[in-house]
Structures are given as structure tokens and as C-alpha cells.
Amino acid sequence: MQLQRFSFNALKDFLKQQNEPIFRYKQLQQALFREPHLTFHELTTLPLPLREKLISVFGDDLLPLRLLRVQKGMQASKYLFALQDGERIESVYMQFQEGLKSLCISTQVGCACRCAFCATGKIGIQRNLTVEEILGQVLYVSKTVTPIDRITIMGMGEALLNPHIFEVIHHFTATDEFQLSPYKLSISTVGIVPGIRKLTQLYPQVTLTFSLHFPSQTLREQWMPTAQHHRLEDIFEALDERAKLTNRKIYLAYMVMDGINNRLQDLEALKSIFEARGPLRHLYHVNLIPFHPIPHSKVQETHKSVVLRFQKQLKQHRIVATVRQSFGKSIQAACGQLSAAYPVHLQKSS
Ligand code: SF4
Structure with a gap:
């Protein structure tokens, strides 16, 4: 049967x-x-x-995924899972100096957004993960390795394009289930406007990161095809509504690519974005991330000094920015590097 x-x-x-x-x-x-x-x-x-x-x-398995391989880096480990239909996804476990243990999880096999700087985007979309496959990544690690203090929904895929994501957040935060405080849950999006609004309505306490990366509509459209459907002004309108309602910080992820998005005009565009936020300005915080190399990319890896210089320039314009620690670069587990691409002996298994 x-x-x-x-x-x-x-x-x-x-x-x-x-x-x-x-x-x-x-x-x-x-x-x-x-x-x-x-x-x-x-x-x-x-x-x-x-x-x-x-x-x-x-069948006997409680979780709909099977561990294929773990790659260990300095403070990060990358887990490669096989799903029941043979598709593969990755999750990244990070241990912070303060002892906090965090897991970055995937929500889709591949991603439809096709951002030009991202290894997952190169795969294209295969399918959405089910509720149980998303939860399963956290449950596997918390059952077999260590309890998890924080969950970041920032792995493979655009979480707000997966219709199951709100049910997933429910299971993570329900007191009779995973019981994680919603404040310890972070989600990132390239700016899916209806999804941002729904998240504000249902889960105002969840931390939100908007992957801005390019501060003008034209540049965003060149690098991030979804920008054609979700314009910067509409995204910021939805973000401002969230900031106003929650009075909580919204993070703007900015992957610095030298000569591409750290020029004088980019600085000016960022300045305008912050000025347009008016009294909500203090609720926006920029997280700078160095660009990490991905296969077949023409863009060079960004040296940390370039990121620090950009941070200093932002500060001169009263824009608060932090340089985000890059975990897992050595094992291709840093931002934009997840692809679940492996040698033949680890490819789709039945
Ligand atoms: S950056 Fe995020 S949204 Fe863009 S292609 Fe990669 S996984 Fe998808």
C-alpha cells in the first residue's frame, strides 16, 4: 500500500x-x-x-526529511536535507559568541525571485516546502543536535511567497507546540507587499528584514526581477505601516558590491529613503553584508574594508548601519550562497 x-x-x-x-x-x-x-x-x-x-x-518517520550531510565551519554548520520526493534543501546552524544558537531555514526548493547575486535564485523555483518540511528542519536539529534559541527564515526561497508560512509561524510560536517567542523569530523578504501587510496583521512581533540591497527602483529591477512587481515606494509604504503600528525596528539588508551599490549616487538614494521616513526614521536600521562569491558570478567578493568605508559614509548621513558578521562563508553557507548543489553521489535520492 x-x-x-x-x-x-x-x-x-x-x-x-x-x-x-x-x-x-x-x-x-x-x-x-x-x-x-x-x-x-x-x-x-x-x-x-x-x-x-x-x-x-x-511510514515510520515523524519528520518528512532525511539528513544527507553536515558541513562544519568555524561558527556555522550547514545541513543538507533530502525531502521525500528527492528534492534537497539546506539549513544553516549558527552559534553566537553569547551562546545563542540559531537556525536559518529554507522555505522553498529554489526560488522564483531569481536575484542575480544569489545562488538559490539561479536554480529557479521547483516548489514550495510544506508546513512539515519547514518545521522539520528546526525539529531535526533541536531533536538531534541542540535546542534552538532563535529561528531565522532567511534560507533558500522567498518566505512570503510560500502560502504556508503563516501556519508555520503559528506552529513555531504556539504554546503547546514549539513555544518560541515571536520576538525570537526573524523573517526576511525581498519586498512582497501583500505578505508584509499580512505579517503585520498576524505577527507584529516577528522581526522583519527587508532585503533592500539596491536603493533605487532602476537598479533593483536590474538585479532583482521581483522589483518590477513590488516597487520601492509601495514596499516602504507597507514597512512604514508596520513600523508605526509596532514601534519596532525594521532591518534593511544591504549586500555591498563594490562599484555597484556603494557609489555616491547610491549613498544619496539611501539618504533620500531615510529622509522620506520622517518621524519613523529611527526605526530603520541598515545591516551591511559583504558580497560573497557564488559560482559564475562576475562580481568580485567585497573586501571588509570596502564595507567599513561605506558604513562610515552612511554614518556621516546619520544612517545607522551595522556590519553583519558573515558566518559560514568557508562552507558556502553565507547569505546568498545556499544552493543545495552537490556532487553526483549526493544528488537526488529516492
Ligand atoms: S536572495 Fe532570496 S529572494 Fe532573491 S533569489 Fe535568493 S533566496 Fe530568492
């Missing part, structure tokens, strides 16, 4: 069909989110006949 794809809804339906009491679902939630188990077989709190039925319907 063909196995059914495991999902929260399928599980609920199955338990209902079996006339199982409501607390069975609670037991399974507990096992999934709070206990180290990876298989139904290990769930000895459930009666054996029920475990056997669950295995016969969904």
Missing part, C-alpha cells in the same frame, strides 16, 4: 477515523515538538496497535 504523506491535518483526520480520544493528538504534538523521538516506533506512550497503524499509513 502506498504511504500517505504525513501532515498535521492528515494525522488529525486519521485519529478521528480511528475514533481515538482527543488527547492522542496532544500526545503526538508533545512527541513531535518537545521530545527527541524521530520515529512513530519510539513513541511508547502510545498503545502498540496504534503505533503499528500509524506506521502502516504514514
Whole structure:
């Protein structure tokens, strides 16, 4: 018999069909989110006949992904997962000096946005990840490696183009599930305006990063094709609404590419963006990121001194900017480098 794809809804339906009491679902939630188990077989709190039925319907795995490889860097490790249909995704675990443990997760296989500086964008979109595949990345690491203090939804894919993302945030923050404070959850977007508005409505406490990278509409359209559909002025209107409502900082990610987006006119354009924010200006913060090389890119890696010089220039214009620590460059795990591209022996497996 063909196995059914495991999902929260399928599980609920199955338990209902079996006339199982409501607390069975609670037991399974507990096992999934709070206990180290990876298989139904290990769930000895459930009666054996029920475990056997669950295995016969969904298979033994509680998580819909399988670890293929871990690459360890200085403060970052990159996890390559195979999904049940053989697609592959990556997640990046980072340990900060203060002891905080963070996981950067993917939301799509590839990405439709095709930003020219990003290795994921080169793949194009294969599909959205399911709720369980997105959660599964965090659950795998927290069950088998270490508890996770922070989650950043900034890996492969544009999170606000995946319709499941709000359900995912619900599971991460629900008190009877992963129980993470929404303040410890960060999400980045290239500027999907309806998604930003929905996030403000449903999850004002989640930290938002807007991947600005290019401060003029023309330059953005050249490098980031989605900019044709989401204009800078509309994006900032949605961001201002969020800033006003939440009074929380909004981060502007800016990947510095020497001679491309750190010229005098770029500085002027950034200055205008900040001036246009008026009384909300103090709620915007620039995160500068050096450009990291990706295969077949004509753009050179950005030296840290170039980024520091740009930071100083921004400061002269009263724009607060931090140079973001680049974790995982040596293992191609830094911003824009994730592609899940590996040698043949690690390619799609069934
Ligand atoms: S930068 Fe983000 S949105 Fe752009 S192609 Fe890469 S993953 Fe997609």
C-alpha cells in the first residue's frame, strides 16, 4: 500500500477515523515538538496497535526529511536535507559568541525571485516546502543536535511567497507546540507587499528584514526581477505601516558590491529613503553584508574594508548601519550562497 504523506491535518483526520480520544493528538504534538523521538516506533506512550497503524499509513518517520550531510565551519554548520520526493534543501546552524544558537531555514526548493547575486535564485523555483518540511528542519536539529534559541527564515526561497508560512509561524510560536517567542523569530523578504501587510496583521512581533540591497527602483529591477512587481515606494509604504503600528525596528539588508551599490549616487538614494521616513526614521536600521562569491558570478567578493568605508559614509548621513558578521562563508553557507548543489553521489535520492 502506498504511504500517505504525513501532515498535521492528515494525522488529525486519521485519529478521528480511528475514533481515538482527543488527547492522542496532544500526545503526538508533545512527541513531535518537545521530545527527541524521530520515529512513530519510539513513541511508547502510545498503545502498540496504534503505533503499528500509524506506521502502516504514514511510514515510520515523524519528520518528512532525511539528513544527507553536515558541513562544519568555524561558527556555522550547514545541513543538507533530502525531502521525500528527492528534492534537497539546506539549513544553516549558527552559534553566537553569547551562546545563542540559531537556525536559518529554507522555505522553498529554489526560488522564483531569481536575484542575480544569489545562488538559490539561479536554480529557479521547483516548489514550495510544506508546513512539515519547514518545521522539520528546526525539529531535526533541536531533536538531534541542540535546542534552538532563535529561528531565522532567511534560507533558500522567498518566505512570503510560500502560502504556508503563516501556519508555520503559528506552529513555531504556539504554546503547546514549539513555544518560541515571536520576538525570537526573524523573517526576511525581498519586498512582497501583500505578505508584509499580512505579517503585520498576524505577527507584529516577528522581526522583519527587508532585503533592500539596491536603493533605487532602476537598479533593483536590474538585479532583482521581483522589483518590477513590488516597487520601492509601495514596499516602504507597507514597512512604514508596520513600523508605526509596532514601534519596532525594521532591518534593511544591504549586500555591498563594490562599484555597484556603494557609489555616491547610491549613498544619496539611501539618504533620500531615510529622509522620506520622517518621524519613523529611527526605526530603520541598515545591516551591511559583504558580497560573497557564488559560482559564475562576475562580481568580485567585497573586501571588509570596502564595507567599513561605506558604513562610515552612511554614518556621516546619520544612517545607522551595522556590519553583519558573515558566518559560514568557508562552507558556502553565507547569505546568498545556499544552493543545495552537490556532487553526483549526493544528488537526488529516492
Ligand atoms: S536572495 Fe532570496 S529572494 Fe532573491 S533569489 Fe535568493 S533566496 Fe530568492
